[in-house]
Amino acid sequence: MSVNHGANLYNLSSKYGFSKEEFMDFSSNINPFGTSKLAKEYVINNINMVSMYPDPDYINLKKSVSSYCKCLDENIILGSGATELISSFIETINPKKALLISPAYSEYEKELSKINCKVEKYFAKCENDFKIDTKELILELNKNDYDLIIICNPNNPTGFTFSKYEVKEILESTKSFVMIDETYIEFTDTNTYSSTQLVDTHPNLFVIRGTSKFFSTPGIRLGYGLICNEEIKNNINSNLDLWNINILASSMGEIMFTDEDFISNTVDIMLRERDYLVKELSNIKDLKVYESQGNFILCKIKSEDLTGKELREKLIPNKIIIRDCASFDGLNEFFFRVCILKPKENKLLISELKKIFN
Structure with a gap:
């Protein structure tokens, strides 16, 4: 690392x-408390499944994610960790100009630089306790023609978080694609802050999530992206490897997301x-x-x-x-x-x- x-x-x-x-x-x-006991026990008791291929359509895993995120299962893209999906989405939409809400996770800029995208940054200010006024951000968006806006929500490292109502306001004020990285969202009140329920009705929204942090499973490399834009969704899926989620990760995911x-x-x-x-x-x-x-x-x-x-x-x-x-x-x-x-x-x-x- x-x-x-x-x-x-x-x-x-x-x-x-x-x-x-x-x-x-x-x-x-x-998460220092480890992962779902139910998921671990299932893997231990069914270890012989490693001799089987996973379901190539991951029907049960997608149903589990769909119920967990309250979005349609047809709008779910599965990836080998969130980072793969960040890379795939950026490569697919191929933005020429992007706005990055900063300070931010360095991998966003790294992926944008691979495609020679011009990166501009909207800095949360120390004197404002790193809180961002949504209306001021929208004014900035309206001044420029961005292809992509990237928001980590909650933001790493500042901890600031837009509510889902503020995200909806941002989405409806721009034609740009908006990528929301919800890696840490489950440590918040998701009913207030998560944007997953906006996915089915906003084609310019792409929500990224992983299982490494909250579910404490960085070793299984399971991430998922949510998007209703058919063209982008089909393009990303067509470039992912067959069986890109191994059967242990798929089985754990089916159970973890339902372990209330x-x-x-x-x-x-x-x-x-x-x-x-x-x-x-x-x-x-x-x-x-x-x-x-x-x-x-x-x-x-x-x-x-x-x-x-x-x-x-x-x-x-x-x-x-x-x-x-x-x-x-x-x-x-x-x-x-x-x-x-x-x-x-x-x-x-x-x-x-x-x-x-x-």
């Missing part, structure tokens, strides 16, 4: 003499722990803490006596890893991000930060 996408535990364990498992990785946005106990328990615990971390971090006078709807929290060191990178280095000997955010366009060296881990680990993080800053 690139250092710009989080910690490389292999390098750190070699450098500091800790095992990878000993580290408390607050730089990783993955896992979903509700994860949301309850993560929101409670996020509230705890926001409160405790805000009590450290040298930190500015930004409101977040994601499973991560952006902070800025106010004193400027210590950079995010230096803070990270101070915490590593205590087996704690945070994310230095200087690599995000629009943020400086005093920003860092922490993700939400288990209660005991969150308390240890706060304890060590208080020792450093007090």
Whole structure:
């Protein structure tokens, strides 16, 4: 994994003499409680299915995603992780000019650069606590002729999130394609913030989701895109490999998306722990803490006596890893991000930060 996408535990364990498992990785946005027990048990009890081909039409998996996202199953595109679908969509629509809501995940710009797309950025401002006024954004859209607008919702790393009503307003104010990356949406109130229910009625909307973060399954490489635009949908599907989702990922997906106990328990615990971390971090006078709807929290060191990178280095000997955010366009060296881990680990993080800053 690139250092710009989080910690490389292999390098750190070699450098500091800790095992990878000993580290408390607050730089990783993955659900720390693991994946659906029902899904894991199904795979264990049906391991002989590896000798079978998956259903090439993935009918049951699409039904599961459709019920989960409240959209038509015919508008679902399956991919080997969200990144494959981001790449496929951008390559398919081939935009000449794109607007990127920033700071943002670096892969968007990387994919746009592959096709020589002109990239312009609309920066959420620090002085506005990284909140974006929808009407001001729409004014910007109306000034320019963009082929594509990319929004990470909730935004990584700021945590700001447009409501589905604001997304609808954006969609209806532009003819541009709008790609909404909902990688972290399940850590929010999805009824308020998710755009999946808009897919069936807005042909210029493409919603990206994956299972790596909320369902804690980066190893199975399962992502899905939602779009009703027939031409784009057919074009993307025609360029995907047959059986691009392996049978283990397909089977786990069928069950994960219907495991209501896992979903509700994860949301309850993560929101409670996020509230705890926001409160405790805000009590450290040298930190500015930004409101977040994601499973991560952006902070800025106010004193400027210590950079995010230096803070990270101070915490590593205590087996704690945070994310230095200087690599995000629009943020400086005093920003860092922490993700939400288990209660005991969150308390240890706060304890060590208080020792450093007090």
